[in-house]
Amino acid sequence: MTQKTIIRFLLFLTVMVAVNFILDRAFKAFSVHNAINKTMDRQFEEYQGTMKYLTLGNSHNCINTYILDSSFNYGSPSENFIQSYYKLKHVLEETGQRPRNLILQADVSSFGPMIANRFEYNSYWIHYIDYFELARIKGNRDVLDKWLEGKFMSYAGNYKDIQLSIFYRIKVKTLEIYNGYRPHRDYRNFANNPNRQRTAWNKANLILSPDIYMDPSIAVYFEKILQLCQKYRINVMLIRIPMSKEFYEEECKIVPVDKLYAEVEEIACRYPVYDRILDYHDLFSDHPEYFFDPDHLNIKGADLFTEHLVKDLEQMDSASRAE
Amino acid sequence: MLFNSLEYVIFLPVVVVTYFIIPVKWRWTFLLVASYFFYMCNKVEYGILLLFTTLVDWFVAFQIAQASTLKRKKAFLAISLIANLGMLAGFKYLNFFSESINFLLDSFQMQGSLPVFRILLPVGISFFVFKSLSYTIDVYRGIRAPEKHLGYYALYVSFFPQLIAGPIDRSSSILPQLHHPRDFSTARLISGLKLIVWGIFKKVIIADRLGLYVDEIFAHPEAYTGLSVILATVLFAFQLYCDFAGYTDIARGSARILGYDLMINFNRPMVAKSLRDFWNRWHISLTTWFRDYVLYALPYVRNKKVIFSRLYFNLIITYLLMGLWHGADWNFVIFGFLNGVFLVIETITEKKRNWFLDRTGISRHSILNNLLGNVVTLILIIFTLIFFKADNLEESLLIISNSFDFSNLYASLWKILHDNELLFGIVMLATMLVAEHIHEKHDLVRLIASRHIIIRWLVYIGFIFFVIIFWVQQKQEFIYFQF
Numbered sequence: 001m002t003q004k005t006i007i008r009f010l011l012f013l014t015v016m017v018a019v020n021f022i023l024d025r026a027f028k029a030f031s032v033h034n035a036i037n038k039t040m041d042r043q044f045e046e047y048q049g050t051m052k053y054l055t056l057g058n059s060h061n062c063i064n065t066y067i068l069d070s071s072f073n074y075g076s077p078s079e080n081f082i083q084s085y086y087k088l089k090h091v092l093e094e095t096g097q098r099p100r101n102l103i104l105q106a107d108v109s110s111f112g113p114m115i116a117n118r119f120e121y122n123s124y125w126i127h128y129i130d131y132f133e134l135a136r137i138k139g140n141r142d143v144l145d146k147w148l149e150g151k152f153m154s155y156a157g158n159y160k161d162i163q164l165s166i167f168y169r170i171k172v173k174t175l176e177i178y179n180g181y182r183p184h185r186d187y188r189n190f191a192n193n194p195n196r197q198r199t200a201w202n203k204a205n206l207i208l209s210p211d212i213y214m215d216p217s218i219a220v221y222f223e224k225i226l227q228l229c230q231k232y233r234i235n236v237m238l239i240r241i242p243m244s245k246e247f248y249e250e251e252c253k254i255v256p257v258d259k260l261y262a263e264v265e266e267i268a269c270r271y272p273v274y275d276r277i278l279d280y281h282d283l284f285s286d287h288p289e290y291f292f293d294p295d296h297l298n299i300k301g302a303d304l305f306t307e308h309l310v311k312d313l314e315q316m317d318s319a320s321r322a323e
Numbered sequence: 324m325l326f327n328s329l330e331y332v333i334f335l336p337v338v339v340v341t342y343f344i345i346p347v348k349w350r351w352t353f354l355l356v357a358s359y360f361f362y363m364c365n366k367v368e369y370g371i372l373l374l375f376t377t378l379v380d381w382f383v384a385f386q387i388a389q390a391s392t393l394k395r396k397k398a399f400l401a402i403s404l405i406a407n408l409g410m411l412a413g414f415k416y417l418n419f420f421s422e423s424i425n426f427l428l429d430s431f432q433m434q435g436s437l438p439v440f441r442i443l444l445p446v447g448i449s450f451f452v453f454k455s456l457s458y459t460i461d462v463y464r465g466i467r468a469p470e471k472h473l474g475y476y477a478l479y480v481s482f483f484p485q486l487i488a489g490p491i492d493r494s495s496s497i498l499p500q501l502h503h504p505r506d507f508s509t510a511r512l513i514s515g516l517k518l519i520v521w522g523i524f525k526k527v528i529i530a531d532r533l534g535l536y537v538d539e540i541f542a543h544p545e546a547y548t549g550l551s552v553i554l555a556t557v558l559f560a561f562q563l564y565c566d567f568a569g570y571t572d573i574a575r576g577s578a579r580i581l582g583y584d585l586m587i588n589f590n591r592p593m594v595a596k597s598l599r600d601f602w603n604r605w606h607i608s609l610t611t612w613f614r615d616y617v618l619y620a621l622p623y624v625r626n627k628k629v630i631f632s633r634l635y636f637n638l639i640i641t642y643l644l645m646g647l648w649h650g651a652d653w654n655f656v657i658f659g660f661l662n663g664v665f666l667v668i669e670t671i672t673e674k675k676r677n678w679f680l681d682r683t684g685i686s687r688h689s690i691l692n693n694l695l696g697n698v699v700t701l702i703l704i705i706f707t708l709i710f711f712k713a714d715n716l717e718e719s720l721l722i723i724s725n726s727f728d729f730s731n732l733y734a735s736l737w738k739i740l741h742d743n744e745l746l747f748g749i750v751m752l753a754t755m756l757v758a759e760h761i762h763e764k765h766d767l768v769r770l771i772a773s774r775h776i777i778i779r780w781l782v783y784i785g786f787i788f789f790v791i792i793f794w795v796q797q798k799q800e801f802i803y804f805q806f
Contacts, residue, residue, distance in 0.1 A: 009509075015784060016787070023788065120796075141328075144329055155792055156791045158796075159793050201546065205543060
């Protein structure tokens with residue numbers, strides 16, 4: 001190997017590292033999802049007053065914080081219990097916030113292997129997740145790829161996010177986010193879908209697995225969330241978000257729903273802080289017009305659902321006061 | 324350890340740097356340790372199987388060479404065959420035979436059943452067993468002398484770039500290279516890296532992307548019809564090609580950096596003009612293995628009248644076994660059988676087809692004839708691959724029957740045209756096929772290498788980052804790992 005070759009080789013490596021650095025920084029700065037999540041983080045840090053309800057979950061979680069007073073919706077797209085645990089841990093250990101109640105989204109899909117292995121937006125989650133601990137618990141070293149991605153190569157494989165960031169950058173600036181709640185800006189009407197059952201079938205098969213209804217790592221982190229809440233004496237309520245009738249029918253074909261929730265109850269009941277499960281999965285069974293797709297409420301549906309929730313929470317409050 | 328994993332990204336540079344730093348006399352030892360480490364990362368116990376095959380065949384080969392009588396030679400060869408194929412049968416085919424017999428017993432309403440075990444198939448077992456077996460057969464046939472050095476032989480069997488999914492190189496090609504390791508070469512490093520990046524492109528940009536669509540259709544064959552099914556079966560052929568050829572490129576690139584040349588396993592099979600041509604271009608190391616050690620070993624009658632029918636029979640048996648090599652399932656048997664039958668039909672009709680071409684005045688080498696041959700070959704191969712991909716016979720038949728149902732044509736078309744991931748995958752596939760075509764005629768690598776350094780580097784860096792950005796995040800194992 002001649003000196004010239006070595007210099008060229010080193011120069012090539014340097015260029016590679018430099019390009020990677022620029023792409024990584026650019027992605028972290030301009031990614032739409034990062035921007036939204038960071039806005040939520042900032043709003044959470046700036047939150048004033050008593051936080052009565054903290055809600056966690058993924059895009060199904062559409063609890064409107066304008067309607068539910070003293071609440072913060074900290075859910076984010078494709079978030080699973082693993083991510084929720086680390087975020088909650090960060091909230092409780094690093095910030096001064098102490099929510100009185102945790103409303104944890106517990107849909108059928110929240111427990112499956114699909115969501116358990118879905119780690120997106122790692123350049124955001126790197127601030128929360130202990131990937132090495134996670135790799136140990138999952139017994140899967142592949143998780144460390146996500147750490148590498150989040151730390152040094154945030155853009156890797158994130159072409160969809162890049163595309164979104166380029167086309168929607170301006171829109172993001174005007175997005176309204178209030179106490180973490182961001183209304184879904186998808187104006188499709190599921191009622192107008194001529195093939196609702198088929199669409200629901202597609203979606204259910206995409207996010208659910210017939211082989212495993214409760215992923216072992218999800219079960220571990222579900223318990224860890226409960227343990228954390230026990231430690232900080234935070235009341236835990238699980239919530240099943242409304243789904244379209246078609247989606248629920250398809251869910252039941254894939255997953256033994258009753259068996260799953262019996263197991264969930266069994267785990268949760270071991271912890272005194274566990275309060276109850278708020279089951280709204282069939283709230284809008286006959287109202288496909290409140291959904292924009294089989295498993296996501298639209299703005300109107302989200303508002304109506306939150307109003308129901310507020311009413312129920314108030315009733316529960318007055319009942320407990322009466323006791 | 325997957326080639327497309329973070330572990331391998333760390334493993335390979337560490338092995339390469341250490342390999343060239345340490346004294347030459349220790350290199351084989353280091354490579355042997357690294358290869359066993361690579362294999363045992365999957366499961367530590369697997370190392371015992373690898374060691375067992377190595378020790379048995381090394382010892383047996385010596386005994387074969389020293390045996391004074393043919394009978395004794397045969398006896399030792401039988402030991403090697405029983406040990407290797409027995410291990411393969413135990414881990415891979417035991418349950419298949421048990422389940423098949425149980426099914427037969429059930430069908431005839433007979434009492435009793437054979438036990439079915441839950442055995443995890445050791446990765447790469449079909450590959451290293453065949454590699455080791457070819458060595459003892461070669462020694463038996465007198466083609467090569469037995470390897471005196473156990474370490475070199477152990478390294479030949481376990482050499483990490485080709486351990487999990489080939490190529491199934493012969494000892495005559497690899498052992499001399501192991502005895503005379505090459506010094507570090509910048510040219511080999513660069514050319515090896517190019518091959519690796521090209522292999523990764525095929526795997527993570529094309530195969531994994533097409534796999535998203537193909538897997539969805541094959542996972543729910545009852546729900547899809549017509550165009551969706553046809554497209555999925557066509558794309559599966561290309562997914563399989565990109566997946567396996569990508570693996571082979573990474574394997575060959577890794578070995579090349581270390582100074583070793585592995586055989587070419589794929590030679591643009593999708594442009595094959597006949598089935599024979601296809602199998603001369605597809606998984607070449609396996610096809611030639613079966614040709615040399617099965618087809619040529621099968622008995623045939625030296626009578627002109629029956630010689631051809633016997634040859635055809637042998638051909639079908641060989642392909643049937645080749646199908647079974649892929650997996651312990653009747654689907655793979657059918658896959659192999661169909662290929663054998665199609666090949667026989669192709670051979671039988673060759674004269675008639677040529678006569679027809681001569682009569683019509685169409686040149687045998689005309690574009691029209693080549694194109695027709697290519698299309699027919701691909702249709703037949705894609706048809707047989709339905710059995711390769713589907714989980715069982717019922718699913719295969721369902722897919723075939725559903726592909727004739729065009730009642731949802733517009734819905735299928737709408738879904739395809741709105742699947743950006745799929746469309747991008749098809750564009751990338753077309754780009755790769757065009758690039759391979761250009762490379763065949765003009766040596767694309769040399770063409771780029773001859774450009775000014777700035778252009779060259781722009782191309783390399785641009786391509787590398789393109790691969791990283793458009794990488795499909797849902798990591799999928801290489802399809803051939805299951806064999």
